[in-house]
Amino acid sequence: MNGRSIVALRQVTKTYHMGESELHALRDIDLEINEGEYVAIMGPSGCGKSTLLNVLGCLDRPTRGAYLLGGRDVSTLSDDDLSDIRGSQLGFIFQSYNLIQQLNVLENIQVPLYYQGRGTAESRSVAHALAERVGLGQRIHHKPMELSGGQQQRVGIARALVNDPLLLLADEPTGNLDSASGVEILGLFDELRANGKTIIMVTHDPDIGHRADRIVRLRDGHIEEDVRNGRA
Amino acid sequence: MAGPRLQKLKSLFTLGKTRRAVALGFKTLWLHRMRSFLTMLGIVFGVCSVVAMLAVGEGAGFEAQEQIRRLGSQNIILRSIKPTDTERISTEQSRISEYGLRYDDVKRIQDTIPSVKVLAPGRIIRNHVWNATRRVDAEIIGVVPWYPEVRKLRVTEGRFFTPVEYEGYVNLCVIGMTVADHLFPFSSPLGRNVRIGTDYYKVVGVVEPEASSGGTNGSSGEGQAAGNSMANDYAPRVYIPLTAARNRFGETLIRQRQGSFEAERVELHEAIVQVDRLEDVEETALVIDSILSSQRRSKDYEMVVPLELLRQAERTKQIFNTVLGAIAAISLLVGGIGIMNIMLASVTERTREIGIRRALGAKKRDIIVQFLIETVILSGTGGLIGVIIGVVIPIAISHFAEMKTIVTPWAPMLAFSISGFVGIVFGIYPALRAANMDPVEALRHE
Ligand SMILES: Nc1ncnc2c1ncn2[C@@H]1O[C@H](COP(=O)(O)OP(=O)(O)O)[C@@H](O)[C@H]1O
Ligand SMILES: [Mg+2]
Numbered sequence: 099m100n101g102r103s104i105v106a107l108r109q110v111t112k113t114y115h116m117g118e119s120e121l122h123a124l125r126d127i128d129l130e131i132n133e134g135e136y137v138a139i140m141g142p143s144g145c146g147k148s149t150l151l152n153v154l155g156c157l158d159r160p161t162r163g164a165y166l167l168g169g170r171d172v173s174t175l176s177d178d179d180l181s182d183i184r185g186s187q188l189g190f191i192f193q194s195y196n197l198i199q200q201l202n203v204l205e206n207i208q209v210p211l212y213y214q215g216r217g218t219a220e221s222r223s224v225a226h227a228l229a230e231r232v233g234l235g236q237r238i239h240h241k242p243m244e245l246s247g248g249q250q251q252r253v254g255i256a257r258a259l260v261n262d263p264l265l266l267l268a269d270e271p272t273g274n275l276d277s278a279s280g281v282e283i284l285g286l287f288d289e290l291r292a293n294g295k296t297i298i299m300v301t302h303d304p305d306i307g308h309r310a311d312r313i314v315r316l317r318d319g320h321i322e323e324d325v326r327n328g329r330a
Numbered sequence: 331m332a333g334p335r336l337q338k339l340k341s342l343f344t345l346g347k348t349r350r351a352v353a354l355g356f357k358t359l360w361l362h363r364m365r366s367f368l369t370m371l372g373i374v375f376g377v378c379s380v381v382a383m384l385a386v387g388e389g390a391g392f393e394a395q396e397q398i399r400r401l402g403s404q405n406i407i408l409r410s411i412k413p414t415d416t417e418r419i420s421t422e423q424s425r426i427s428e429y430g431l432r433y434d435d436v437k438r439i440q441d442t443i444p445s446v447k448v449l450a451p452g453r454i455i456r457n458h459v460w461n462a463t464r465r466v467d468a469e470i471i472g473v474v475p476w477y478p479e480v481r482k483l484r485v486t487e488g489r490f491f492t493p494v495e496y497e498g499y500v501n502l503c504v505i506g507m508t509v510a511d512h513l514f515p516f517s518s519p520l521g522r523n524v525r526i527g528t529d530y531y532k533v534v535g536v537v538e539p540e541a542s543s544g545g546t547n548g549s550s551g552e553g554q555a556a557g558n559s560m561a562n563d564y565a566p567r568v569y570i571p572l573t574a575a576r577n578r579f580g581e582t583l584i585r586q587r588q589g590s591f592e593a594e595r596v597e598l599h600e601a602i603v604q605v606d607r608l609e610d611v612e613e614t615a616l617v618i619d620s621i622l623s624s625q626r627r628s629k630d631y632e633m634v635v636p637l638e639l640l641r642q643a644e645r646t647k648q649i650f651n652t653v654l655g656a657i658a659a660i661s662l663l664v665g666g667i668g669i670m671n672i673m674l675a676s677v678t679e680r681t682r683e684i685g686i687r688r689a690l691g692a693k694k695r696d697i698i699v700q701f702l703i704e705t706v707i708l709s710g711t712g713g714l715i716g717v718i719i720g721v722v723i724p725i726a727i728s729h730f731a732e733m734k735t736i737v738t739p740w741a742p743m744l745a746f747s748i749s750g751f752v753g754i755v756f757g758i759y760p761a762l763r764a765a766n767m768d769p770v771e772a773l774r775h776e
Contacts (some may be wrong), residue, residue: 157770185691
């Protein structure tokens with residue numbers, strides 16, 4: 099499992115200024131993630147998991163340090179360029195699904211392609227295939243409100259895959275789900291991993307963590323532990 | 331170098347993307363249709379009041395100007411009025427009041443002012459006009475043969491009387507359309523006789539109704555100088571040669587009024603002076619006024635200068651348009667503020683959505699475009715509805731209130747483009763606010 103480097107963080111620091119005091123959400127993080135890896139980021143609340151994920155997701159820029167995504171330094175890119183990278187190379191899966199309420203399933207899945215300026219016909223067929231793949235082929239015209247939590251998260255996963263991203267980023271994707279739906283969603287992640295997708299998932303559930311290839315444990319903004327699971 | 335730039339521009343403005351953005355705008359607004367509709371109302375009322383009021387104003391202005399123009403912009407109209415000081419002594423049981431324009435005055439004006447081209451003196455007697463048992467209360471006007479030319483009267487049937495007939499005191503008459511309709515509803519009046527008092531007059535022509543010269547006057551002894559209001563009723567009119575009028579009716583008119591007899595001696599009730607050139611009209615009017623007033627102790631005439639009225643009407647219309655413009659600007663401003671208010675609320679409400687879109691690859695300008703499209707849809711649809719209502723209202727007014735309205739094509743176009751402009755101006759700020767949100771903060775928003 100030694101593919102090419104997808105993520106390389108070098109001495110990444112993120113500092114928030116709260117009036118007089120400074121808060122170091124991330125301190126000198128060095129992290130290397132290769133193609134096809136399934137990484138779980140764990141740690142207590144407030145340790146910097148979401149901050150790290152936001153930096154990895156190009157939603158936020160590190161205060162210091164370099165971030166190479168797929169070999170390209172993205173820590174100094176402009177806002178527009180970061181938007182392009184998010185739209186073309188990253189897939190986000192959120193805890194609260196974050197679907198757009200006024201759009202139906204098919205349209206929600208297409209949103210990233212829309213901002214890439216991809217044609218309607220092409221993006222429709224891609225989105226349709228993905229809806230089938232996550233088991234929602236019969237629900238493509240439903241609005242998010244008409245779906246269960248598990249179904250909404252499937253739409254979220256389909257949407258994250260629609261641009262065939264370099265990296266999938268998930269922040270507690272099962273946090274809002276009952277255990278049965280959670281297991282189904284985790285099953286989907288296993289499938290994606292088996293297909294060679296690179297996945298980074300924030301979770302604080304140890305059971306979920308053990309499904310991943312590797313667990314990165316954070317504490318107070320630095321990496322406390324980085325272990326590989328011996329998978330059965 | 332320019333390659334990728336151009337590509338970016340293209341991707342921003344590609345037809346498909348814009349069309350989908352517009353569709354999304356409609357979809358989002360439809361989701362909150364009640365709110366969208368109420369927001370739109372501000373623009374609807376603003377635009378529709380602009381269009382409708384402009385149409386009414388334009389129509390009223392046109393009608394006033396048309397009436398004044400029919401009086402003849404090169405004309406100066408003189409009319410006899412009963413001086414107010416004679417009225418004060420009218421407690422006597424009977425008396426004769428003598429006032430008004432005289433043949434001397436007309437001759438003096440003709441002789442002393444070179445710029446005067448034509449003078450058309452006239453007498454007006456109020457009387458019944460009969461055809462057998464049919465009767466019309468009309469103004470009998472003694473005029474000169476060139477009267478129609480001066481007053482721009484159009485002879486629609488038959489002819490006006492000739493100078494020869496005029497000199498011969500012949501009992502001929504030309505009747506107005508109203509009189510013709512009343513007295514001869516089923517046949518042509520030409521060649522027939524009408525009776526006025528004890529005399530019969532042969533009808534030789536019919537003329538189109540003319541603009542009332544304003545204010546009933548002289549002969550009625552009432553409501554003199556009732557003002558220059560142009561919208562007066564068209565009294566039915568019968569034109570006879572001035573010579574005949576002088577002969578048959580004399581110069582003294584007696585009428586009974588509230589138990590007392592009142593007699594008036596008026597030589598001429600009106601005289602129309604046509605000035606050679608338009609530029610000389612106002613100066614000539616001043617000269618005439620000084621000539622006339624030097625000849626009399628009390629002012630027993632009034633002067634109407636249609637050109638002045640026309641200028642005044644134009645000024646009035648200008649003021650009206652300015653006021654209207656201000657009202658329009660204010661109402662559209664209010665509508666625009668309403669839209670901005672709602673859009674700001676909408677931006678706050680949809681903070682999460684903005685965060686999601688940014689995470690999924692939307693650039694700042696994509697967010698700006700999305701919100702701008704929504705405001706432009708709101709104001710544009712409001713403007714469109716406003717234009718439609720604003721065009722229908724004047725048509726309805728014309729139809730039901732019989733008031734002339736004119737919808738000039740530029741009024742709806744102007745109102746519509748202003749509403750679009752308002753949408754963009756008042757949409758920019760909320761859109762910028764949406765675009766400048768930090769994606770991470772926006773995603774955290776509940
Ligand atoms: N925008 C911000 N401003 C100030 N402090 C922040 C901000 N975002 C996060 N933090 C702080 O950074 C630390 C890490 O936060 P976060 O990454 O959300 O933790 P986790 O997701 O692991 O619970 C916390 O102490 C949090 O209070
Ligand atoms: Mg968190």
